[in-house]
Amino acid sequence: MGRAPCCEKMGMKRGPWTPEEDQILINYIHLYGHSNWRALPKHAGLLRCGKSCRLRWINYLRPDIKRGNFTPQEEETIINLHESLGNRWSAIAAKLPGRTDNEIKNVWHTHLKKRVNKKQNNGGDTKDINGINETSQTTKHDEDKESMIVETTTSPQQFSSSITTFDISNNEIMSYEDISALVDESFWSDFVSVDNSNHHKEKKLEEDWEGLLDRNIKINSYNNSELYNDDMEFWFELFTSNRRIEEFSDIPEC
DNA sequence: AACATGGTCAACCGCTAGTTA
């Protein structure tokens, strides 16, 4: 069996993502989900390979990503899990809500590995990692885990700390309400079960998307100072509203 | 001030496993 080519190398853009590309990707996934990464960039109008889009979404754009420094508790968890799981970063990430395997891998190689090695060389007192007394921290640790999960879905800071923001709330570009207007109640169930032969429905979806894309590209006015404020409000509102979270959770997992 | 060095992290590469036709 021959290895399938990752993507068409010719004409595919590489390197850091621009805010425009991020916005296109996030808007597209809001509308259609990501059932087929390979086809996604073509339909979304992105000059990226599907793999790159997937990585960008999973490691950076996903709404439940928790940004910022790892807490001592998280670091402790990583060290403990690494001891039992080894370099299975995705398995470790599964135990840390809002953290990606890539991020955990990075923090392991840059901080934690050294710390563990040092500890082992010193004879290793495993009770106090990062200056934390494990015994006294146990209950607090569990509480922190709980609050960590809540924060993951409610804190607007995780988005404001991100380099990239999206002006989805800006009326001139594309508000969530705009997207919702395009996406009626039955959209997701219809879309998820869409029959490939149903060209009419697909055509309509394409038209909706192209209209959205057109608007965003035409405007092409990135005023970052405004963007940050509006963006933060948007995400805060989005993730503090149960109704919206439910709607958002309809995006199919891959 | 200029350069060297090391740390950080986003993104890419190549492989494997799973799924579909």
Next chain:
DNA sequence: ATAACTAGCGGTTGACCATGT
């Protein structure tokens, strides 16, 4: 059964930044 394809994973790279000399 198997070829073709996709998603996901872990390792690696390279750009950028901070700090040291």
